[in-house]
Amino acid sequence: MSSLPYQGRHYAGRHRQSRRARLPRAFSSSFVLPTTAAAALVVTATGATMAESAPAPLTLDLSGQQTALARTEQVADDAMVTDLAQRRQASSMQTAALQGRVEAQQRAARDAKRKAAAAAAARAKAAREGKRWVKPIRTGTRTSGFGWRWGKTHDGLDVGAPTGTPLYAMSRGTVISAGFVSSFGGKVEIRYWDGTVSWYAHMSKISVSEGQSVMPGDRVGSVGNTGNSFGSHLHIEIHPTGGDNPVNPYPWLQKKGILVG
Ligand SMILES: [Zn+2]
Numbered sequence: 001m002s003s004l005p006y007q008g009r010h011y012a013g014r015h016r017q018s019r020r021a022r023l024p025r026a027f028s029s030s031f032v033l034p035t036t037a038a039a040a041l042v043v044t045a046t047g048a049t050m051a052e053s054a055p056a057p058l059t060l061d062l063s064g065q066q067t068a069l070a071r072t073e074q075v076a077d078d079a080m081v082t083d084l085a086q087r088r089q090a091s092s093m094q095t096a097a098l099q100g101r102v103e104a105q106q107r108a109a110r111d112a113k114r115k116a117a118a119a120a121a122a123r124a125k126a127a128r129e130g131k132r133w134v135k136p137i138r139t140g141t142r143t144s145g146f147g148w149r150w151g152k153t154h155d156g157l158d159v160g161a162p163t164g165t166p167l168y169a170m171s172r173g174t175v176i177s178a179g180f181v182s183s184f185g186g187k188v189e190i191r192y193w194d195g196t197v198s199w200y201a202h203m204s205k206i207s208v209s210e211g212q213s214v215m216p217g218d219r220v221g222s223v224g225n226t227g228n229s230f231g232s233h234l235h236i237e238i239h240p241t242g243g244d245n246p247v248n249p250y251p252w253l254q255k256k257g258i259l260v261g
Contacts, residue, residue, distance in 0.1 A: 130172025133256040142261030146248035155246040156237035165223040169214035185227025199237035202229040
């Protein structure tokens with residue numbers, strides 16, 4: 001009765017024919033049963049009707065072992081299909097992840113490019129508008145700071161430098177005062193675009209006049225030792241709101257990146 005389970009598979013499972021066709025030739029021939037045995041098996045398996053018609057040994061040899069093989073193949077196929085599906089899924093997930101990373105990188109690159117372009121545009125605009133800041137003097141030594149000194153407040157920063165050392169406008173602005181004042185000696189006041197007013201004092205030479213527009217780095221005169229001065233130096237004061245309210249030039253210059261000395 002070992003062939004009973006096969007019956008259903010054999011007749012109902014014609015879709016498996018292509019699989020049977022792939023069986024090795026040697027397998028079929030070596031398992032051909034004698035006709036009588038075959039006939040008996042057919043009767044057992046399929047009933048009288050089948051036995052009366054000519055039973056075919058080729059049908060009979062598709063019995064126990066072959067069924068088992070077919071099942072094994074089926075199981076193996078199923079496993080392979082499952083494995084393939086899993087691999088495809090894993091592969092597509094990896095592809096998606098990779099694509100995501102590539103897109104993120106592309107986005108980051110685009111953002112960086114956009115930011116760089118915006119920064120460059122801002123710098124170009126600032127340069128066009130003269131809004132950059134430059135050092136008032138290129139070389140020198142800070143000799144005296146802002147604060148209490150010799151019984152009174154020192155409202156500026158002193159930078160020692162040889163007489164004749166060039167002095168420059170720190171940014172775009174207008175000269176609001178230029179001339180010789182008793183204690184300050186040669187003095188130039190510039191109001192910049194942001195409202196800040198700078199005072200340069202003890203100058204030996206003044207090369208701008210009141211009302212003149214200046215751009216960053218424009219020459220305004222030279223270092224000197226005029227007025228109440230003990231040695232050639234630049235006395236620089238910073239008045240952020242334009243009134244006579246000086247602040248310590250050191251942090252102000254430092255913040256602008258134009259600290260001298
Ligand atoms: Zn001073």
